[in-house]
Amino acid sequence: MLKAGDNLKFPYTEKVLEHFRNPKNVGKLEDADGKGLEGSPACGDMVAVYLKVDPKTTVIDDIKFESYGCASNIATASIITEMAKGKTIADAKKITWQEATDELGGLPPVKRHCSVLAVEGLRSAIRDYEEKHGLVSEQEPTTEEVVRSRLKHVMNPMAGLDIVRTELVTKIEVKEGIVRVVLDLPSSHQFANAIKEDLVEKLEALWDVKEVKVVFTEG
Amino acid sequence: MFDKITYLDNAASTRLDERVLEAMKPYFFDTYAVATSEFGYSMGIDAKEGLMAARGSIARTLGASAEEMVFTSGETESSNMALKGVTAAVKKKKGSHLIVSRIEDFPVLNTAKSLERQGSKVDYLNVDSEGAVDLEQLESLITKETALVSIQHANQEIGTLQDIKAIADICSDKDVLLHTDATHTFTRVPLDVKKIPVDLVTISAHTIHGPRGVGGLYIREGTPIEKWMDGGYQESNRRAGLENIPGAVGFAKAVELVTPEENAALARMRDHTISKALEDIPHVTLNGSRISRTPQNANLTFHYVEGESMTLHLDMRGFAVSTGSACFSRSLEASHVILGIGGDHEKAHGSLRFTFGRYNTMEDVDAVLSSLKEIVEKLREISPLYAKSR
CATH class of the missing domain: 3.90.1010.10 (Sufe protein. Chain: A)
Structure with a gap:
């Protein structure tokens, strides 16, 4: 039994x-x-x-x-x-x-x-x-690659995997402290805001980033 | 540690009823021949009679005639047979377009995907937040090339009952064949093919305390269907393979043992689970419909905690339940049903499914909920989301 x-x-x-x-x-x-x-x-x-x-x-x-x-x-x-x-x-x-x-x-x-x-x-x-605490020894400048690796920690709720691997990120540009990320998602999408918030939080923590711009793809 | 296992996963499998086993035994030890024609030997004729009696009584439960019932190895085979068999039979004359709901169980869903890879066009019907299919969308998707519509009678996870009468009327008006997977309703929720014009119905013994590995497919007389598995000429040349006569006899016995009183008792356990969970534990939501659901199913999301953590804690206390969390599944994918009703991964993550059966009691419901209350509290204590919500 x-x-x-x-x-x-x-x-x-x-x-x-x-x-x-x-x-x-x-x-x-x-x-x-x-x-x-x-x-x-x-x-x-x-x-x-x-x-x-x-x-x-x-x-x-x-x-x-x-x-x-x-x-x-x-x-x-x-x-x-x-x-x-x-x-x-x-x-x-x-x-x-x-x-x-x-x-x-x-x-x-x-x-x-x-x-x-x-x-x-x-x-x-x-x-x-x-x-x-200013302990980052070599302050590596933020590049496209740095941004991409940070974005691997932002999840795509539709897939349960990150937004890089699920190809939601279509473009990354870094210029004079301004990061621009293009997402393959309309701004009206139910998860658009959640993803944006998560993404901005992850990138704003980088020492030389002044502004994060998220661009949605409509239609 | 515990003197009892409380099994609350009766949609997955059920404990065999001893009376079913007793009914099957003679067909293992005494009448073990294959079913032969009336010109065969005595034991084969006896076997055939046992098979025919089982077929007749199961068919009657659906309002069908014995010839319209084919025995199979269960839900998966029945649904494969319906979708593949009908598509093959009508694709030249009509077309191979299929319509299925988004929240079908894997036998229908993955058979549809497999036919899609072979060139069928498949439309996946949307459902509302309780899981009911969009009837207007169904009507608009049917074309002259539509081979078959396949919509479940009730959902395997959230128990939502479809308005099968309305679906069948749409299909019959548009002259399209309809299959329904009734695995989770057969004998629990009435379905009479004389009153509702469905053409094919999948049923299975494993959800009603019958033997596993036995199921059936009702095929309305005259329905075009090609044999999809090659072999011998059994089941009037519709399903090849040695007939599982002990299984068929056991299935018929299991059907006979389900009573309206039992179904009412299951519904009381379901309702008690839902109302007690909603009352006693904060931040709980019901998945599916409060009214239009199978008598044996309760599915709830316990927010801010994860499903596998809850099921593991429950298992340590002797309770077996399942969850739609990705962490629990073999594929590591969150429940397509919870996502299909518009829920996100968070909703699936904390969902638990309780499915009741003959051997459960009201005391079991109280016991599992009182354990669960403690477990949810404990897990919320360590949840960063719960801290945020307060």
């Missing part, structure tokens, strides 16, 4: 389940020194990471996360906050998705996308800290 509890066939390791059931470092830091938000509610998982950093040593004193995601997303975010706590931001930046996955005893390959998001959340919180 099948009984619940003694017959659970989860595709997850005990460690993943433990972090899913009782995630560590959950919550929000109101006075965070750096924060990162990856993913988008319109298309799937989302993760937010908050940091408190010691300005002298650059050691991460406190770290918290929030997740709107599946088990892999929650477990990876939980383990990665444990791994990053007490490390300098330089060391924390080097933590890879593979290391986080190994620490969890492995994840199903199809869940890679959801767990990568947690790693990206940490990196974007660190980048936010660095940008705010």
Whole structure:
């Protein structure tokens, strides 16, 4: 006779389940020194990471996360906050998705996308800290390529993939601090505003960007 | 940990009823011959009689005659047979244009896509926010080349019932054949082919506590249909392959065991689930129609949380339900049904489907909802969206 509890066939390791059931470092830091938000509610998982950093040593004193995601997303975010706590931001930046996955005893390959998001959340919180504290060592000028790679973090809610890979972005121009992005989408589209807001937020954070212009394609 | 598994995914599969198994047993151990003609040997004649009796009683449930019912291996085969068989039969004389709804289950949807790749023109009908197809659009899309219209009787995920009478009247006025996938309504919601002019109906045993791997296709007498799977001459040369006589007998028994009282009990569990979830848990929306839905289906979105996280927590507490979240599906695609009714990925992300069956009780509903209330609270605590919304 099948009984619940003694017959659970989860595709997850005990460690993943433990972090899913009782995630560590959950919550929000109101006075965070750096924060990162990856993913988008319109298309799937989302993760937010908050940091408190010691300005002298650059050691991460406190770290918290929030997740709107599946088990892999929650477990990876939980383990990665444990791994990053007490490390300098330089060391924390080097933590890879593979290391986080190994620490969890492995994840199903199809869940890679959801767990990568947690790693990206940490990196974007660190980048936010660095940008705010003038720690970006070589201030790389924003080019078309930089913009394109940032736009890979903006989701296309219709497809659940980013707007670059789903070919919504048809043109990028960068000129004297003004970025112009052309989208293959009419301004009346139900997701036009959500995509625009997300896109502007991602690009405005770049140090030498003064203005972001989004151009919709009508008809 | 728990002394009981509460299975609330009866649209996917159901527990076999023991009485069905008892009815099937003689056809495994005593009367296991193939069905032969009346000039064959005794055991084969007995087998044939069992098959005919099963065919007759299932056909009667739909108001059909026995000859109009073909046994298949289930929903997928029945719908393949209907779409491919009819298209092949009428494409030279008429054309190969197909019209299907956007929210069909995969047997119809992917068969339509496959025919599209082979040159058929396929139109995908829009549905409204509750999942009802646009009847005006249907009427406007039918042309002289339309081979077949295929619109489900009820939806597999959100339980929405289509106005099959109105759809059938449009098709019959325009002289176009109509197929309906009735997998989620057969025996639960009445469908009488004498009163409603549908030409083909897909049914399956797996949703009504019958054996899986058995289904049927009703084919109205005179409907042009070509055999799509080659082989022997079984089922009056309409479906090749050794007849699954134990399965057919079990299917007939399963049909016999469904009662109006049971359907009313399922509807009470459905209504209780919907009203209790909406009352007890904040930020919940119903997917589909409150009124026009199958008795066994409740589908709700719990905003700010993700479906796979909820189903995993529920599984740890002994409850089996499903979700339209992309994270749960094998294809990692969000439910095409939730997107089809105008929902976004967020709506699909937090959706849960409860489908009730014979072995569920009102206590199960209370138990799953009280667990779910805690789970949703716990997951919202860590959700960045929920924090934003407050």
